[in-house]
Amino acid sequence: MSDTMMKVSHISKQYRLGQIGGTTLRDELQRWSAKWHHKEDPTKKIGAREYANNEVFLALDDVSFDVEKGERVGIIGHNGAGKSTLLKLISRITAPTKGDIWLNGRVASMLEVGTGFHGELTGRENIYMNGAILGMKKREIDEKMEDIIDFSECRQFIDTPVKRYSSGMYVKLAFAVAAHLDAEIMIMDEVLAVGDMAFQKKCLDKMNEVSREEGRTILYVSHNMNTIRQLCNRCIVLNQGKVVFDGKEEDGINTYLGLGGISDREIDLSSAQRNKEYLNGIKLTSVKNLNDSGWSIRTGEKLRFEIRAEASQSFDVMSFRSRLTNIDGHSISVFVAPDLFSCKANETITIPLEADTSQLVPGRYCLTPALYQYDRLGTTLFYDHINRIITFEVRDDGSFNQGIPWVQKYWGDIRLPELVDLRK
Amino acid sequence: MDNMTHISAKHKWFDLHLRETLQYRDLIFLFVKRNFTAQYKQTILGPLWAIIQPLLTTVVFTIVFGNLAGLTTADITGEYMIPAFLFYMIGNVCWNYFATTLNATSNVFIVNRGTMGKVYYPRLVAPIATALSGLISFGIQFVMFVAFWLFYLIKGGTSIRVSLWLLMVPLLILQMIVLAVGFGIIISSVTTKYRDLAMLVSFGLELWRYGCPIAYGLQLVPHKYLGLYLVNPVTPIITTFRYAMFGFGFFHIGYYLMSWGVSIAVFMIGLILFSRIERTFMDTI
Numbered sequence A: 001m002s003d004t005m006m007k008v009s010h011i012s013k014q015y016r017l018g019q020i021g022g023t024t025l026r027d028e029l030q031r032w033s034a035k036w037h038h039k040e041d042p043t044k045k046i047g048a049r050e051y052a053n054n055e056v057f058l059a060l061d062d063v064s065f066d067v068e069k070g071e072r073v074g075i076i077g078h079n080g081a082g083k084s085t086l087l088k089l090i091s092r093i094t095a096p097t098k099g100d101i102w103l104n105g106r107v108a109s110m111l112e113v114g115t116g117f118h119g120e121l122t123g124r125e126n127i128y129m130n131g132a133i134l135g136m137k138k139r140e141i142d143e144k145m146e147d148i149i150d151f152s153e154c155r156q157f158i159d160t161p162v163k164r165y166s167s168g169m170y171v172k173l174a175f176a177v178a179a180h181l182d183a184e185i186m187i188m189d190e191v192l193a194v195g196d197m198a199f200q201k202k203c204l205d206k207m208n209e210v211s212r213e214e215g216r217t218i219l220y221v222s223h224n225m226n227t228i229r230q231l232c233n234r235c236i237v238l239n240q241g242k243v244v245f246d247g248k249e250e251d252g253i254n255t256y257l258g259l260g261g262i263s264d265r266e267i268d269l270s271s272a273q274r275n276k277e278y279l280n281g282i283k284l285t286s287v288k289n290l291n292d293s294g295w296s297i298r299t300g301e302k303l304r305f306e307i308r309a310e311a312s313q314s315f316d317v318m319s320f321r322s323r324l325t326n327i328d329g330h331s332i333s334v335f336v337a338p339d340l341f342s343c344k345a346n347e348t349i350t351i352p353l354e355a356d357t358s359q360l361v362p363g364r365y366c367l368t369p370a371l372y373q374y375d376r377l378g379t380t381l382f383y384d385h386i387n388r389i390i391t392f393e394v395r396d397d398g399s400f401n402q403g404i405p406w407v408q409k410y411w412g413d414i415r416l417p418e419l420v421d422l423r424k
Numbered sequence B: 001m002d003n004m005t006h007i008s009a010k011h012k013w014f015d016l017h018l019r020e021t022l023q024y025r026d027l028i029f030l031f032v033k034r035n036f037t038a039q040y041k042q043t044i045l046g047p048l049w050a051i052i053q054p055l056l057t058t059v060v061f062t063i064v065f066g067n068l069a070g071l072t073t074a075d076i077t078g079e080y081m082i083p084a085f086l087f088y089m090i091g092n093v094c095w096n097y098f099a100t101t102l103n104a105t106s107n108v109f110i111v112n113r114g115t116m117g118k119v120y121y122p123r124l125v126a127p128i129a130t131a132l133s134g135l136i137s138f139g140i141q142f143v144m145f146v147a148f149w150l151f152y153l154i155k156g157g158t159s160i161r162v163s164l165w166l167l168m169v170p171l172l173i174l175q176m177i178v179l180a181v182g183f184g185i186i187i188s189s190v191t192t193k194y195r196d197l198a199m200l201v202s203f204g205l206e207l208w209r210y211g212c213p214i215a216y217g218l219q220l221v222p223h224k225y226l227g228l229y230l231v232n233p234v235t236p237i238i239t240t241f242r243y244a245m246f247g248f249g250f251f252h253i254g255y256y257l258m259s260w261g262v263s264i265a266v267f268m269i270g271l272i273l274f275s276r277i278e279r280t281f282m283d284t285i
Helices: A025-036 A083-090 A123-133 A138-152 A167-179 A197-214 A225-231 A249-259 B018-023 B025-040 B048-068 B084-105 B125-155 B164-191 B196-210 B223-229 B234-246 B253-277
Strands: A004-016 A056-068 A072-076 A098-104 A107-110 A185-189 A217-221 A234-239 A242-247 A266-268 A282-289 A296-298 A303-311 A315-326 A331-343 A348-355 A363-374 A380-385 A390-395 B004-008
Touching: A004 A083, A004 A217, A056 A083, A056 A098, A056 A217, A056 A242, A072 A083, A072 A197, A072 A225, A072 A249, A083 A098, A083 A107, A083 A185, A083 A217, A123 A138, A123 A167, A123 B025, A138 A167, A138 B025, A167 A197, A185 A197, A197 A217, A197 A225, A217 A225, A225 A249, A234 A249, A242 A249, A282 A363, A282 A380, A315 A348, A331 A348, B025 B125, B048 B084, B048 B125, B084 B125, B084 B164, B084 B196, B084 B234, B125 B164, B164 B196, B164 B234, B164 B253, B234 B253
Parallel strands: A072 A217, A072 A234, A107 A185, A185 A217, A296 A390
Antiparallel strands: A004 A056, A004 A098, A098 B004, A234 A242, A266 A282, A282 A303, A303 A348, A315 A331, A315 A363, A363 A380, A363 A390
16 A cells, blocks of 8 residues: 555546536526526527536546556546546546545646746746745755756746747746656646657656656656657556556557547448538538448558538539548648539439548548538638548558558658659 | 545535645745736836825825815814824725735636646635735835824824824734635635626725725714614724724724624635635636
8 A cells, every 4th residue: 555656436527517607696597587487598508408407427437546656657538538637636626526536645737837837927936936836845946946947948048037938948947847846646738748849858758767766656648649658657548437448558559549440331421410510502421431341441552432412402513522630630631522523402412432542651540521612712611521520540461661660750641652763 | 644635525514724725835925926026017116006006095085085075084073183194094005905805815716717727736825825915015005104104293283192002903904804805705706606796896895995984084974873884894993993093083892893703704604615615616617
């Protein structure tokens, strides 16, 4: 027990659905009065679903785990999986609805860098401010002041108000304070996602160093699998508020990537969720894969699929395109099919398409199908757009890049055609 | 284990983390310093502004209420003479501190949600720092008042007396803090969900000012309403403050103790509400 730094026991966090926060007393009284008279809630948004009183959303659902001294735990999961809620509970920003957490030692939570920084104060004053907010005593900050200034690479400007800093310097200064905290447990939420590459590496190295040498415990949330690989030696995967995996970091990352499973051969788009209302007249109804092995293709193979759309009015010209993103959500490119078809009212259009994916590096990718037109001014008019609805996979059959591993982090998601030797 | 932190869904009835708050005294000090520095950065006159505002208010009060309206500055009947200028100034300085502190503490959750949403520190640190920041301005203003007071005292020709009542001053300042912070944290706890009260505060304070004997002496209040008038917990603080500074005036032990009772009750209710809200206010703010 003496080496257990953190014990999370059956915690749940519940939020009520529907609009509750940020209301005025008047709204609340109106709502009570309407309820009393069995009328409809007058403050409700038109068309919004009515939530029953007991309808709740569990951001975290019975989560338990222990963390030992010196462990570096990565917490991963898709947006809304409960990662940030978990960090908020552990760092005591809000209280759990159920369950208990025991923490053995001081906790430094860095859910953002530079908390408490004030633009009017100088770099040095802000180091005191930020350090004190993170729980350091003035004496401790005094002792570390020189180290912090050196680490921040801002010595020249340390007595200038931080409102005159560039955003990069600001972040460096803020991280320098955090890196010098004496807390036994450090909680970080993607704070490393800022600053330049060299500084990011410096931060990761520093974190690794304090963890290895001083046995600090680290909890780190990120969407960036590479930093998880570099920093963590254990991984907890959250999905819809539950722990779905807890173990070695590489296995955790694979579990996480597997959560966005590849799509079924035929995808029904008629009831798929759109981000917002687009123009009326034509909607995509389905996408069907035409490759032999479905949405899982070999490297070098071209992706074939058939789109189906239903038009309720006629169009002289309609275009199709599909944004290509990697699993982290970063855009890679767009497949376009300008002026693809014309149609009459109440017609169902079916078009088979082939996308040249032969240059894609093995991995998982998402497609965002969209129907659009350009108006005379060159503005895009969207008729339909379904964000990242298709997930497909490019498998390595062993021949990719002549069998040499591809470092996706530095080399990107696309292997361009080989250079041509002009002597030949 | 003795240094284990326990976070639980269960809420203790009256859990204020006082020991922990004390450990964060460096943070309190830094907050006070930050508030003070940030307030007067890029101003030429700097902390002089703390003096200018009550000084001008006092001048205006002297002209409008004293000379034009001719309101009495007497708290009790009798043959005596107190400079109207001193009378208005002490009222304004006290009210200023009370109103500023109440107003600022009523916003602590909203103003500090940026830091409170990202880092844990004992939430009580914020209202304490706010009350102390106000105390600096009050100190400066009080020194200004004492300067004028000494001037009139040495010049002579007034009824001002130096008496043992001066020892009441620290107690009165403490009472102002307790009352202002008490009201402030009640409002701050409620405004995390309902913003209406925040609208009411500055406006309500403006009205409240005229319900206190600041622009006029207690003599102006009709005798049959005096009992009701003295229920206002700020009134005994101000009249007693004047009693302490001038050496005579109005003091009623019953109403004074009642004012303390109200102050402590408001403060306790504030603390209970605060300790309930501080755990989850980030979800609703």
